[in-house]
Each structure stands twice: as C-alpha cells, then as structure tokens.
Amino acid sequence: xxxxxxxxxxxxxxxxxxxxxxxxxxxxxxxxxxxxxxxxxxxxxxxxxxxxxxxxxxxxxxxxxxxxxxxxxxxxxx
Amino acid sequence: xxxxxxxxxxxxxxxxxxxxxxxxxxxxxxxxxxxxxxxxxxxxxxxxxxxxxxxxxxxxxxxxxxxxxxxxxxxxxxxxxxxxxxxxxxxxxxxxxxxxxxxxxxxxxxxxxxxxxxxxxxxxxxxxxxxxxxxxxxxxxxxxxxxxxxxxxxxxxxxxxxxxxxxxxxxxxxxxxxxxxxxxxxxxxx
Numbered sequence: 001x002x003x004x005x006x007x008x009x010x011x012x013x014x015x016x017x018x019x020x021x022x023x024x025x026x027x028x029x030x031x032x033x034x035x036x037x038x039x040x041x042x043x044x045x046x047x048x049x050x051x052x053x054x055x056x057x058x059x060x061x062x063x064x065x066x067x068x069x070x071x072x073x074x075x076x077x078x
Numbered sequence: 079x080x081x082x083x084x085x086x087x088x089x090x091x092x093x094x095x096x097x098x099x100x101x102x103x104x105x106x107x108x109x110x111x112x113x114x115x116x117x118x119x120x121x122x123x124x125x126x127x128x129x130x131x132x133x134x135x136x137x138x139x140x141x142x143x144x145x146x147x148x149x150x151x152x153x154x155x156x157x158x159x160x161x162x163x164x165x166x167x168x169x170x171x172x173x174x175x176x177x178x179x180x181x182x183x184x185x186x187x188x189x190x191x192x193x194x195x196x197x198x199x200x201x202x203x204x205x206x207x208x209x210x211x212x213x214x215x216x217x218x219x220x221x222x223x224x225x226x227x228x229x230x231x232x233x234x235x236x237x238x239x240x241x242x243x244x245x246x247x248x249x250x251x252x253x254x255x256x257x258x259x260x261x262x263x264x265x266x267x268x
Contacts, residue, residue, distance in 0.1 A: 006257045014260075015225035017202050022194040023120050027133045030111040033140040034104065040141070 084109040089156040096147060111140050114160055117227075121161065124222045125168050127211040129191045135171055139164045158237075161227070165219070165237050172215050209259045217252035224249060 084092065084106050092113075095106035115136065122132035122139075142163055143150075150159050191207060193200065210218050223234045235245035 006253070008253070011253055011256065012225050014206065015221075017199055018124065018206055018226050019228070020196065020198055021120070021203055022116055022196065023123055023129060023132075024192040024194050025115055025119050025133065026129070026192060027137070029115050029119075029133065029136060029140065030108045032137055033111050033144070034108050036137070036141050037104070037107070037144055040145075 089113070090152060093147065093150065093152070093156060096144070107144060110156070114157060117157075118160065118164060121222060121227060122164060122168055123191055124207070124210060124226055125215075125219050126171065127207070127218075131171065135164065135167050138167050142167065158233075162237050165223075168219070169215075205260075205263060209256060209263055212259050212263075213252070213255055216248060217255050220245070220248050220252050221256060 084095065084102075087095065087106070087109070089110065092106045092110050096103045096110070118139065119129070119132050119136050122135050123129045126132050126135065139160060143160055146163070150156070154162075193203065210221065213221070220234060220238070223229050223237060224231070229237065231245050231249065232242060234249070235242045238245060240248070
C-alpha cells in the first residue's frame with residue numbers, strides 16, 4: 001500500500017485508480033438540464049420587455065395624472 | 079436533427095448547432111451534456127467529496143454554460159471551458175457557509191460515490207477519497223486537476239485564475255499534505 005517515495009510520479013501512479021474509475025451518474029442530467037433550459041426559455045418568453053414595461057408605467061402615470069386633475073371631492077360623491 | 083444524427087457531430091459543431099437554436103439546438107445541447115457528464119461528475123465528486131453534490135453542481139454547470147454560450151469563443155476546447163465553469167461553481171458551493179458546515183459535520187461520514195464496477199481496486203480508491211476529503215479544499219482541488227484531470231501546471235493556473243508560481247507552490251504544499259495524511263491513514267491500525 002505504501003508508495004516507495006513521495007515523488008510526483010509516485011503520486012501520479014497512485015491516482016491512476018481514480019483516473020480509471022467511472023462513477024454511475026444517478027441522475028438523468030440530460031433530461032434535467034433540458035427541462036431547466038425549457039423553463040428558462042418559457043420564462044423569458046413570458047417576461048415583458050423593458051420597452052413594454054416602460055410603456056405600461058407611462059400609461060399608469062398618465063392615468064394617475066388624469067385622476068389627479070379631477071377634484072378629490074368627486075371621489076367622495078356617492 | 080435526430081439524437082442519432084447529433085451524436086456524429088464534434089463539440090464545435092454541436093456548439094454551433096446549439097447557437098442556431100430551436101429543437102435542433104436543444105438536441106445538440108443534450109448531446110453535449112451526455113458526452114461530458116462522466117468526467118464532469120467524477121471531477122466534481124472528487125473535489126466536493128460527494129456524488130449527490132457533484133450531480134447538483136453538474137446540473138448548474140450545464141445550465142450556466144448554456145446561458146453563457148454566447149461568450150464561448152472557442153479559444154479553448156468546450157471541455158476546458160466547461161471545467162472552468164465547474165471549478166468556479168464548485169468553489170462557490172464550498173464557500174457557502176451552510177454547505178461548508180454540513181461538509182464538516184459529514185467529515186468521516188460514509189462515502190456516497192457510486193463507482194461503476196471495473197475490476198479496479200475499490201479499497202485503494204476509497205483510501206484515496208478519504209485522504210482527499212481530509213485535505214483543505216484548495217489542496218484537494220489542485221490535486222484532482224493535476225493527477226486526475228492531468229492538466230499541466232500552466233493550465234491549472236489559468237483554471238484557478240492564479241499565477242504560475244502560486245499554482246506550483248500550492249501544488250507542492252498539497253502533495254506534502256496529501257502524503258502526510260495518506261501515511262496517517264494507511265499506518266493506522268485496523
């Protein structure tokens with residue numbers, strides 16, 4: 001079990017058993033990654049663009065200004 | 079493009095197909111995932127000391143690589159580029175305090191690495207994993223890069239974003255620490 005010395009070659013030889021080993025990948029990574037990427041794409045597709053968000057904010061601001069132009073008392077009229 | 083068809087493409091051609099988008103791009107990326115997952119999970123498992131964590135991080139690596147594919151200029155191989163992303167994400171995972179605390183609690187816990195039966199010396203492998211797991215993270219990382227991934231020191235320096243002399247020094251110290259720990263483990267009475 002003991003290597004003959006502490007040289008780099010000796011260490012490299014010792015690691016051969018790790019280099020030759022293969023792990024059983026327990027998860028279907030291709031499927032998992034594929035699903036995650038599709039979700040990201042869908043989210044991007046649903047996400048409003050900056051331009052549309054800005055226009056939405058501008059419309060809301062215009063509505064607020066328009067509402068502010070009317071008398072506050074008007075809102076209290078039942 | 080069918081899964082069968084993409085399997086004939088090399089990595090560069092697959093990357094180009096992914097960039098083209100659509101279902102073909104999706105199939106091409108799945109092929110890249112399958113093609114590189116064995117070494118990637120093994121690398122992460124040796125560095126992180128846990129297969130479950132390795133598979134988690136491998137998934138993150140592939141998603142991050144897909145998101146960053148536009149920045150991949152092909153100056154290095156796709157594998158080298160993927161490894162550099164994996165190295166950063168593995169480091170981040172270790173840096174996370176809660177994860178680190180959990181690792182420390184798990185020190186000496188049973189290994190969760192599942193090796194494919196190949197007739198190799200399983201005991202020798204487990205000893206090495208135990209010794210690696212006992213080393214500080216930077217030492218384990220550099221030993222795996224040098225002696226499992228077989229990178230040259232200059233490539234390691236680039237992967238770790240450190241100078242050449244710093245990489246050499248870290249490797250020297252890592253080897254010393256490894257031998258010290260290895261001697262303790264193998265000399266320990268049963």
